[in-house]
Amino acid sequence: MFEIVILTLDSTVRLSTPLLLACLAGLYSERSGVVDIGLEGKMLGAAFGAGAVAYLTGNAWIGLLAGMAVSIGLSLIHGFASITNRGNQIVSGVAINFLAAGLTALLGQTWFRQGGRTPSLPEGGRFRDIILPYAEELRDVPVIGGLYSELLSGHNILVYAAFLAVPLTWWVLFRTRFGLRLRAVGENPAAVDTAGISVTWLRYRAVIACGALCGVAGAYLSIAQSSGFIKDMTAGKGFIALAALIFAKWKPANAMFACLLFGFLDAVAIRMQGQKLPGIGEIPVQFFQALPYILTVILLAGFIGKAIPPKAAGIPYLKERS
Amino acid sequence: MSDTPAIELRKINKRFGPVHANKDIDLVVKKGSIHGIIGENGAGKSTLMSILYGFYQADEGDILVDGKKVTISDSKAAIGLGIGMVHQHFMLVDNFSVLENVVLGAEDSALLSGGINRARTELKRLEDEYELRVDPDALIQDLPVGLQQRVEILKALYRSAEVLILDEPTGVLTPPEADHLFKILEVLKNEGKTVLLITHKLREIMAATDTVSVMRRGEMVATRETASTSMEELAELMVGRSVLLRVDKKPAQPKAPVMEVENLTVTDSRGVQVVKDVSFIVCAGEIVGIAGVSGNGQSELLETLAGIRRATRGTLKINGETIDLGTSTLDAADMRAKSMGHVPEDRHRMGLINSFSEYENSILGYHRDPAYSRGVLMDLAAIKKNAVAEIEKYDIRPPNPMLKTANFSGGNQQKIVLAREIERDPEVLLVGQPTRGVDIGAIEFIHRRIVEMRDAGKGILLVSVELDEIRALSDRVLVMFDGKIVGERGSDADEGELGLLMAGVEDNNKMAVEGGAR
Numbered sequence: 001m002f003e004i005v006i007l008t009l010d011s012t013v014r015l016s017t018p019l020l021l022a023c024l025a026g027l028y029s030e031r032s033g034v035v036d037i038g039l040e041g042k043m044l045g046a047a048f049g050a051g052a053v054a055y056l057t058g059n060a061w062i063g064l065l066a067g068m069a070v071s072i073g074l075s076l077i078h079g080f081a082s083i084t085n086r087g088n089q090i091v092s093g094v095a096i097n098f099l100a101a102g103l104t105a106l107l108g109q110t111w112f113r114q115g116g117r118t119p120s121l122p123e124g125g126r127f128r129d130i131i132l133p134y135a136e137e138l139r140d141v142p143v144i145g146g147l148y149s150e151l152l153s154g155h156n157i158l159v160y161a162a163f164l165a166v167p168l169t170w171w172v173l174f175r176t177r178f179g180l181r182l183r184a185v186g187e188n189p190a191a192v193d194t195a196g197i198s199v200t201w202l203r204y205r206a207v208i209a210c211g212a213l214c215g216v217a218g219a220y221l222s223i224a225q226s227s228g229f230i231k232d233m234t235a236g237k238g239f240i241a242l243a244a245l246i247f248a249k250w251k252p253a254n255a256m257f258a259c260l261l262f263g264f265l266d267a268v269a270i271r272m273q274g275q276k277l278p279g280i281g282e283i284p285v286q287f288f289q290a291l292p293y294i295l296t297v298i299l300l301a302g303f304i305g306k307a308i309p310p311k312a313a314g315i316p317y318l319k320e321r322s
Numbered sequence: 323m324s325d326t327p328a329i330e331l332r333k334i335n336k337r338f339g340p341v342h343a344n345k346d347i348d349l350v351v352k353k354g355s356i357h358g359i360i361g362e363n364g365a366g367k368s369t370l371m372s373i374l375y376g377f378y379q380a381d382e383g384d385i386l387v388d389g390k391k392v393t394i395s396d397s398k399a400a401i402g403l404g405i406g407m408v409h410q411h412f413m414l415v416d417n418f419s420v421l422e423n424v425v426l427g428a429e430d431s432a433l434l435s436g437g438i439n440r441a442r443t444e445l446k447r448l449e450d451e452y453e454l455r456v457d458p459d460a461l462i463q464d465l466p467v468g469l470q471q472r473v474e475i476l477k478a479l480y481r482s483a484e485v486l487i488l489d490e491p492t493g494v495l496t497p498p499e500a501d502h503l504f505k506i507l508e509v510l511k512n513e514g515k516t517v518l519l520i521t522h523k524l525r526e527i528m529a530a531t532d533t534v535s536v537m538r539r540g541e542m543v544a545t546r547e548t549a550s551t552s553m554e555e556l557a558e559l560m561v562g563r564s565v566l567l568r569v570d571k572k573p574a575q576p577k578a579p580v581m582e583v584e585n586l587t588v589t590d591s592r593g594v595q596v597v598k599d600v601s602f603i604v605c606a607g608e609i610v611g612i613a614g615v616s617g618n619g620q621s622e623l624l625e626t627l628a629g630i631r632r633a634t635r636g637t638l639k640i641n642g643e644t645i646d647l648g649t650s651t652l653d654a655a656d657m658r659a660k661s662m663g664h665v666p667e668d669r670h671r672m673g674l675i676n677s678f679s680e681y682e683n684s685i686l687g688y689h690r691d692p693a694y695s696r697g698v699l700m701d702l703a704a705i706k707k708n709a710v711a712e713i714e715k716y717d718i719r720p721p722n723p724m725l726k727t728a729n730f731s732g733g734n735q736q737k738i739v740l741a742r743e744i745e746r747d748p749e750v751l752l753v754g755q756p757t758r759g760v761d762i763g764a765i766e767f768i769h770r771r772i773v774e775m776r777d778a779g780k781g782i783l784l785v786s787v788e789l790d791e792i793r794a795l796s797d798r799v800l801v802m803f804d805g806k807i808v809g810e811r812g813s814d815a816d817e818g819e820l821g822l823l824m825a826g827v828e829d830n831n832k833m834a835v836e837g838g839a840r
Binding site for chain 1: 409
């Protein structure tokens with residue numbers, strides 16, 4: 001039983017990593033007032049870019065950079081549409097999702113002719129799991145050994161990076177000048193403007209930070225968790241990350257717990273597949289897949305209070321004409 | 323005090339497309355003085371100040387600060403030159419603390435802690451020096467507007483502003499808060515700062531400034547020493563013709579009561595009683611004014627009578643019909659059908675749909691009236707004909723019923739609402755803040771229309787936070803404080819006495835008053 005719990009928690013960590021990275025990405029963007037429904041598309045684009053480049057170079061790190069570059073590129077398109085040209089942020093985000101879904105499949109097929117997949121990665125093209133010191137030696141120590149060697153040890157570097165990004169994001173947001181301005185521009189851009197700070201440049205930086213993190217999330221999918229890109233491999237994770245962001249009320253620590261919860265549901269769903277529960281029978285997989293959304297709606301409807309988004313989120317900034 | 327002016331503007335011009343917002347503006351602001359700039363809405367005051375603060379660039383003209391010619395390309399440059407601005411709509415982040423708002427944009431370094439600590443000490447110093455007390459850790463959203471404005475002033479002082487521009491600073495303040503602000507400005511002046519006060523309220527100019535410049539339609543028409551001018555002269559300069567500052571009206575000839583409110587109690591969504599056992603009558607042919615500092619239950623009273631808000635208990639007699647407000651399910655349309663017109667306090671939130679055109683707004687709430695509709699279809703021809711007639715009668719400008727109401731000035735928007743309600747000829751008219759954000763010319767017109775309606779034998783209930791307005795229009799004044807009616811006075815009510823009642827000071831004549839109010 002303990003074994004099962006540990007294994008479920010272990011896969012919870014693996015499954016929540018991309019959610020967490022994407023969720024934090026969205027946090028930067030939305031805290032600055034730019035709503036980003038294009039997390040899904042950016043992740044997908046990054047997954048493809050990382051998968052393709054890691055296959056061609058045989059180097060996971062170069063793959064990661066390529067993924068981030070693709071994602072930041074898409075972010076800049078979103079920024080150009082919604083910050084510079086003050087377009088509708090939802091429309092721009094949806095467009096990016098379509099663009100990424102279509103382009104990755106098309107380019108994948110054209111370049112590699114494997115039905116939109118990238119070929120399986122060579123050695124070195126994939127992030128390997130890191131075994132923490134003494135993990136093997138401690139394996140047999142009751143409870144702590146299992147926790148340490150299974151749960152803490154044996155993840156790839158991106159997993160550790162994702163969880164380290166949580167306190168880092170908190171620190172950036174609440175302890176640095178950039179963070180103060182970022183939060184301010186999402187609440188009242190006019191206050192930032194009159195304080196002599198460029199709203200445009202600030203929002204662009206937020207959007208770039210969002211692209212970078214989303215890039216890591218995408219790369220994680222194709223060159224860490226799997227060994228290559230598969231068509232539509234994000235499978236709605238970007239949207240779940242968005243739900244987690246609302247659920248977390250745009251706060252970093254909450255975001256981590258929300259993503260862990262959603263990752264846990266995913267892990268349970270996989271474990272429950274084909275299993276019959278006494279008295280209930282087999283629970284359809286779709287039920288677990290829908291749970292994050294159902295939970296978000298129910299909890300937001302009253303249990304955790306109102307989730308109030310940054311006040312200026314979604315509204316392009318235009319100097320008022322008196 | 324040196325003779326070099328703190329600010330000098332020479333031949334400033336600014337155009338927005340076809341609109342010439344500032345025409346050849348010259349202005350000299352003496353160091354260490356409070357300089358008022360007065361003008362109607364749309365006269366170009368805010369544009370001029372925005373140019374000075376780097377929000378816009380002038381098309382032509384020079385700006386001199388301390389005698390040196392400067393270019394102010396953005397707000398940062400203005401701040402660097404020691405110019406600070408308190409905007410009409412506060413530029414504060416609501417869910418930030420006072421401290422965070424003060425340091426925003428002046429954080430010292432990439433990490434916050436240093437800047438925050440310096441700000442804490444500096445705020446303490448400013449507090450003592452200028453008597454500007456605010457809790458540095460309070461969130462803006464928890465502060466009353468008066469204190470929020472103080473934070474704006476502190477922001478400017480923290481950036482070592484020598485010249486402080488205040489754009490319509492009293493629009494959101496209660497009279498005592500406004501008086502307090504003027505005291506603060508006096509302190510600032512005595513400390514050698516220069517203050518530019520932008521307003522369209524004559525009283526404030528007279529009360530607070532040393533020098534006053536008048537703007538009209540984008541031009542600077544005159545500059546006067548405040549001591550050697552009068553409200554009448556300034557009003558005439560602002561409008562370009564002589565205006566009546568007092569409302570010219572005959573004594574009221576009240577007849578039978580048309581509206582009787584008894585024991586009205588209203589509880590808001592937080593469960594707080596906001597109107598407490600209020601009773602009063604309004605007779606045909608009289609204007610009953612409700613005075614009070616904003617937030618003392620007047621708004622809720624008005625909304626309840628208009629059918630927008632539910633009462634906990636109380637009865638309303640209107641035109642002889644008795645309605646139990648505690649159980650009634652009458653909505654705003656039903657109340658209108660009972661011949662009760664309503665000019666809501668906030669025309670943007672309740673009076674108009676600003677993205678609709680003028681003619682659509684001109685029948686808003688009366689769109690089911692058979693005069694304007696046939697079955698499910700609107701009778702557009704009839705609606706437009708009515709709109710054109712109202713535009714003419716109320717001198718609404720521009721006279722274009724197809725224009726969105728967002729593109730009308732505040733005064734004209736208010737006239738649209740007023741025309742809609744008055745022209746339906748109700749027996750009772752509820753009027754909330756009829757001239758908030760409305761320029762002098764329009765105020766005069768609106769006041770005249772309300773008095774005309776009274777003279778036609780209608781009953782009018784007026785709610786306003788402008789004491790001057792209450793005193794000018796009302797035949798009887800009821801003062802509300804903390805949800806209760808705490809006093810009643812006649813049309814000759816003394817300003818100081820009303821002020822005390824509004825502040826909740828116990829009324830000596832209370833017994834007599836309660837008898838009179840019923």
